[in-house]
Amino acid sequence: MRDLERRYRHLLRAYPAGYRQARGAEIVGTYLDLAAPERRWPSILDVADVLAGGVRERLRAAGAADLIPGVRLAAVLSYTTATALAGFWATAEVVTTSRGWGAPAFGPFATTGIVVWAGWLLAAVVHVLAPARCRRIAIGLALVLTATVVPVAAVLDLPRPFLFVLLPQATLGLLALAVPSHTPQRHRFIPLAATPATSLVAVGVLSGESTWFYRFSYGGAFLPETGAVLLVTAMLAAAVLSLRGDARGIWALLVLLTPVGLLGLYPLTENIAPVVGASYADFRVITATAAAVFMLGAIPLAAAIAIRARASATATPAAAPSHARCPTCGK
Amino acid sequence: MDTPLREPTFWILTALAGRPLHGYGIISEVASLSEGRLSMRPGTLYGALDRLMDAGFIEVDGEEVVDGRLRRYYRLSRSGSATLAAETERLRHNVEVATTRLGTLTPATRPITPRAVGGLA
Numbered sequence: 321m322r323d324l325e326r327r328y329r330h331l332l333r334a335y336p337a338g339y340r341q342a343r344g345a346e347i348v349g350t351y352l353d354l355a356a357p358e359r360r361w362p363s364i365l366d367v368a369d370v371l372a373g374g375v376r377e378r379l380r381a382a383g384a385a386d387l388i389p390g391v392r393l394a395a396v397l398s399y400t401t402a403t404a405l406a407g408f409w410a411t412a413e414v415v416t417t418s419r420g421w422g423a424p425a426f427g428p429f430a431t432t433g434i435v436v437w438a439g440w441l442l443a444a445v446v447h448v449l450a451p452a453r454c455r456r457i458a459i460g461l462a463l464v465l466t467a468t469v470v471p472v473a474a475v476l477d478l479p480r481p482f483l484f485v486l487l488p489q490a491t492l493g494l495l496a497l498a499v500p501s502h503t504p505q506r507h508r509f510i511p512l513a514a515t516p517a518t519s520l521v522a523v524g525v526l527s528g529e530s531t532w533f534y535r536f537s538y539g540g541a542f543l544p545e546t547g548a549v550l551l552v553t554a555m556l557a558a559a560v561l562s563l564r565g566d567a568r569g570i571w572a573l574l575v576l577l578t579p580v581g582l583l584g585l586y587p588l589t590e591n592i593a594p595v596v597g598a599s600y601a602d603f604r605v606i607t608a609t610a611a612a613v614f615m616l617g618a619i620p621l622a623a624a625i626a627i628r629a630r631a632s633a634t635a636t637p638a639a640a641p642s643h644a645r646c647p648t649c650g651k
Numbered sequence: 652m653d654t655p656l657r658e659p660t661f662w663i664l665t666a667l668a669g670r671p672l673h674g675y676g677i678i679s680e681v682a683s684l685s686e687g688r689l690s691m692r693p694g695t696l697y698g699a700l701d702r703l704m705d706a707g708f709i710e711v712d713g714e715e716v717v718d719g720r721l722r723r724y725y726r727l728s729r730s731g732s733a734t735l736a737a738e739t740e741r742l743r744h745n746v747e748v749a750t751t752r753l754g755t756l757t758p759a760t761r762p763i764t765p766r767a768v769g770g771l772a
Contacts, residue, residue: 343697345720345721346674346697346714346721346722346723347674347693347694347697348720349674349675349720349721349722350673350674350675350678350693350696350697351693352720353674353675353720354675354678354693365692366692369692369693369694369695370693370694372694372695373693373694373695373697373698374694376694376698377698377701380701502657502658
């Protein structure tokens with residue numbers, strides 16, 4: 321067996337065992353047909369394709385295939401929120417002032433966060449104008465900027481946005497990677513359309529304020545308020561779609577619980593810090609609280625999938641997923 | 652399965668309307684028919700094939716082993732042919748309506764056709 325074939329077979333463990341047994345050889349054969357003769361390792365795109373296919377098939381087997389359209393809906397709401405926040409923070413970086421005791425500055429801007437927010441706003445423009453492939457690359461670059469600003473600012477001793485700002489932004493951005501590829505341009509304009517409103521809010525409430533705005537002034541309250549708006553929007557979408565017998569909204573709501581929780585990281589950590597004996601919400605308090613939010617956010621989603629799987633298993637045999645059937649005769 | 656068909660589903664059914672094809676054949680045919688606009692990967696393809704089999708639009712035609720690789724061929728079922736024909740008719744109707752409307756545009760609202768640079772006149 322060639323190295324490449326062995327590696328594809330190894331990757332195929334992402335699929336359920338029964339499905340792998342029935343169709344594994346056929347799928348691996350197709351990957352090998354598509355691969356260049358000299359290739360020895362699966363490409364990154366193939367790895368992502370196998371893993372995504374495996375997740376899809378596992379969800380299908382659990383009777384939760386509609387989770388994927390739900391994630392896409394959550395991605396649209398998530399991307400709109402991330403872009404709206406970028407518009408707010410980018411404006412705040414410009415309109416606040418560093419005059420005052422100990423206020424940080426990064427050239428004419430408040431912090432290095434301006435690079436991060438510019439990355440997200442650029443991604444929103446690319447989302448409207450460029451083909452699908454470039455859109456995901458732009459979101460990926462904005463995510464890289466969001467992640468790298470922490471070590472870069474530490475090494476160069478520059479001011480940066482706080483973790484309770486960057487962590488929800490990165491989580492919303494990660495979810496935004498699942499935004500649907502084939503959508504009309506007018507729909508793709510929605511995330512960018514949200515930025516003028518949030519920029520105006522920033523101008524109205526933060527002009528002339530200290531560049532400590534991320535923690536103090538209205539800036540500290542903006543994230544939990546955004547989280548509340550996102551939660552209410554997701555709940556409304558879930559209610560409206562449920563009335564039509566469409567479970568997408570409920571899945572989207574469950575997926576969005578984690579980003580909504582992270583948007584409340586600032587008040588959460590401020591309250592948790594004294595309880596755990598910390599004098600303020602430092603790096604450890606924020607990362608530990610974020611980890612707890614991730615775990616708590618995953619519980620309702622995992623429970624919903626488990627309930628669906630149980631319901632699917634006890635359903636009539638006619639509703640068995642296709643991998644349980646003979647792939648040759650379809651029976 | 653919902654109608655109108657999603658674009659990948661439409662092209663897979665169209666590819667199979669010609670003759671039975673295996674996975675690699677479907678990917679190549681879809682890329683060719685859509686003039687390179689739609690590039691499918693196996694993970695996406697087999698997910699779509701599963702759904703089409705569940706809906707009864709396609710069937711397994713047979714299988715063979717070539718160079719040690721299993722190739723399973725798929726063909727369009729009667730129900731799949733009917734669905735593809737209905738979708739094609741729907742799209743044809745849309746095109747005819749749009750073409751008629753565009754033909755009634757007044758010169759002021761008609762889009763200007765760009766003239767080649769350096770052309771005569």
